[in-house]
Structure formats: C-alpha cells, structure tokens
Amino acid sequence: MSEATPRITAPYLESFSHQNVRILGKVRQLRGEQATVDAGGQIIVHLNRDAHLQLNHAVEIIGKVQNDLSVKVMASTDFGPEGGIDFNAVEAVVDATHRYHEIFYDKE
Amino acid sequence: MDYGYTTTYTSAGNQDGGGFLPGSQNAGDSGGAKRKFGTDTLRPVTIHQLISAHHPSPDAEHFIIDNSEATQVTFIGQIRNISTQTTNVTYKLDDGTGIIEVKMWKDMDQDTNDSAPGKPALVEQGYARVWGRLKAFANKRHVGAQIIRPVGDLNEVQYHLLEATAVHLHFSKGPLDNGQTKPGANGASAASNTNGIDSGYGGTSGGAGGMQIPANLSSRAKKVLSCIQNAQQSQEGLHIQQIATQIPMDVGEVQKAGDELQNNGLIYTTVDDNTWALLDV
Numbered sequence: 001m002s003e004a005t006p007r008i009t010a011p012y013l014e015s016f017s018h019q020n021v022r023i024l025g026k027v028r029q030l031r032g033e034q035a036t037v038d039a040g041g042q043i044i045v046h047l048n049r050d051a052h053l054q055l056n057h058a059v060e061i062i063g064k065v066q067n068d069l070s071v072k073v074m075a076s077t078d079f080g081p082e083g084g085i086d087f088n089a090v091e092a093v094v095d096a097t098h099r100y101h102e103i104f105y106d107k108e
Numbered sequence: 109m110d111y112g113y114t115t116t117y118t119s120a121g122n123q124d125g126g127g128f129l130p131g132s133q134n135a136g137d138s139g140g141a142k143r144k145f146g147t148d149t150l151r152p153v154t155i156h157q158l159i160s161a162h163h164p165s166p167d168a169e170h171f172i173i174d175n176s177e178a179t180q181v182t183f184i185g186q187i188r189n190i191s192t193q194t195t196n197v198t199y200k201l202d203d204g205t206g207i208i209e210v211k212m213w214k215d216m217d218q219d220t221n222d223s224a225p226g227k228p229a230l231v232e233q234g235y236a237r238v239w240g241r242l243k244a245f246a247n248k249r250h251v252g253a254q255i256i257r258p259v260g261d262l263n264e265v266q267y268h269l270l271e272a273t274a275v276h277l278h279f280s281k282g283p284l285d286n287g288q289t290k291p292g293a294n295g296a297s298a299a300s301n302t303n304g305i306d307s308g309y310g311g312t313s314g315g316a317g318g319m320q321i322p323a324n325l326s327s328r329a330k331k332v333l334s335c336i337q338n339a340q341q342s343q344e345g346l347h348i349q350q351i352a353t354q355i356p357m358d359v360g361e362v363q364k365a366g367d368e369l370q371n372n373g374l375i376y377t378t379v380d381d382n383t384w385a386l387l388d389v
Contacts, residue, residue: 005202005204
C-alpha cells in the first residue's frame, strides 16, 4: 500500500473514499467531536483526541474518507490564521496533484 | 614553433583546474573523486519522484528523473520522526507523496548544528526544507542532507510543490515554448518600447528552445527579427516590403536591420537579396 496522502478538496472526496488523503482548509465550525472545514466546499471531519482545531485557522488534515464522505482525522497540523495562507496556491496544488499525479501518487 | 601555443594552453588549463577543486571539496559529504560537476543540478522534487527515480546502476552517484540526471535535490516535508544517532540525525519526512529518510551527518568539531539559540528548531510534525543528495544504501533510499531547516511560512509548501510540478513538466514535456513568451514581446514591440523588447527577448532566450539574441543588437534589428520569427515560416521567408508594412518601418531602416541580422548570422537571404528567413529553424 502506498504511503501517499494525496491533497484533495471537497469535490474529490467521492473518488477517494476509503483512502487516506490530505486536506488543507479553513476551520468553519467546531462541535465537540466533529468539525466543519471549508476546502473547495464544506467537509465534515471527525476529530481525534489530539486534534486541536481553531476557528478561522487554516488546518491541514490527514485522514481517511468515510462512506458518507466525511473524513476521519488521523493527524492535523495548524497552519495559522487563515489569512496567512494563499488559498489560490493551495487550490493550484490540488489541481496539479491530480492533473500530473505521476509525481504525486500512484493511481490504482 | 607551436611552443607558445602549448604553453599558454596548459597553463590556462591548470589555472582552471586549480581554481575549481578547492571549492568542490566544500561541497559536502559525498566522496567520489570524479564527479561531473558540469552536469550537477539542484532540482526541486516531490518525495514520490525520489522514491520512483530510476537508478542506472547500484553504485551510480546520480539518479534519473524524467530522463534527466538529478544529483542535488531540494524538497519539503513534514517531519514524522527525528532520531538522533551518534554520527547523524535521521529525519523521516512525509510530503503527502511519500516518505523518505533524510540523514544529516553530525559535525564532530562543532556540535552547534541546529541547537544555536534563537534559531527555530526542527520539531516533529513541523515542516522542513531539505537540500541534499539522493542515495541508495542496501536497497533503501535516503537523502544525505547538506542543509535542513524548518519552514517558517507554510505557503512555501504549496510553492515548492508547484515549482516541482513546473520543473517536472519542463523535463517531461519540454520547456515552455516561445508561444508563451512571444505574445509579450509582440505587445512590447507594437508599443515600440525598446525596454519592452529587451525584456521580452530575455524571456525568450531564457528557454532552451529560444535562439540566442546578441545583446548588442539594435532595436530596429530586434523588431525585424521578431517580425520574421513570428511570421508563418516558409521556405522563402519574408520579403523586405512585407516586413516594412508589418512592423511598420521605413524600407531603408529594414534594409539596415536586415544587414545587421545577416552579419550576426541570425537570418539568411533566400529567393533574392531582399527576402529573408530565420537561420535557426
């Protein structure tokens, strides 16, 4: 099994179900064990105990896409206030990841 | 008779060699006396590229990525694990495309490598940028790092991945063709702005596909050259009258520019003395 965690946004969730992915988005809502992250659309994430998400911060989540297209968090990294991250670049990276996947991940 | 020639030749050669070797010894940890410095490159890559890079032979010093030799590489990754050994520190880096080990050899003389006060430290789960050389040891790949430093601005992660993609496309699909840079040059020449033309051509000649434009070319010669370059290329090339109406420019001026371009070996005459074609196509 590959160790790659492709960077995706909400529209890619369906094609990556049951796979490990990496999502860089903005924290929109915190509801205890659950949170909503905006990354090209709303994504519901199920937090683990180590996850310390902050509202209106950018966060990078490594997790597994579930059946219902929510994401189970395995690890999260705070990327600071969302204004500090250029989300056009983030979008471009996701686009490049799938357009030129040969240098990012192996397609099954 | 040819003593003079021989003497100057060898002494020049010695000077070159002497000047170069001391610098190369600072280059780092990789031994190997006969490395080809001429082909040394520093390439931005993803870890996936390092893992899938082709190794031409088990003891080769370089790897092949996108059919081109890669020696030094630079990449970014999240530190998954730091393990300090007696002779080196091993970092496990994950950039989302794969995981690879990075070894930084300890400098025994000064153990202040990354513990200098005030310097941001490398921590687990933090992002780091590495400059180093890909190595294969006992069927396992790792990177011998020259430098590893923490990433301060996380936009650098995105920047690096896009840069690696751009370089990958450069090697796999060829450099950006002139179609990308020329419109800029055209626009500038339409505005008949000499500086604009210069910068436009700077972009063109930067690509491997672009032709070398002598720096001392006059602005009218550059305009004529750009007109011929952008014209539909045919066997006959362009007639002086066509060029004069397209730029537009006085026929006499075009004639002078054409002479200059011919003297520089950039164009040649075809069906008659006043019809010119590009020499490099």
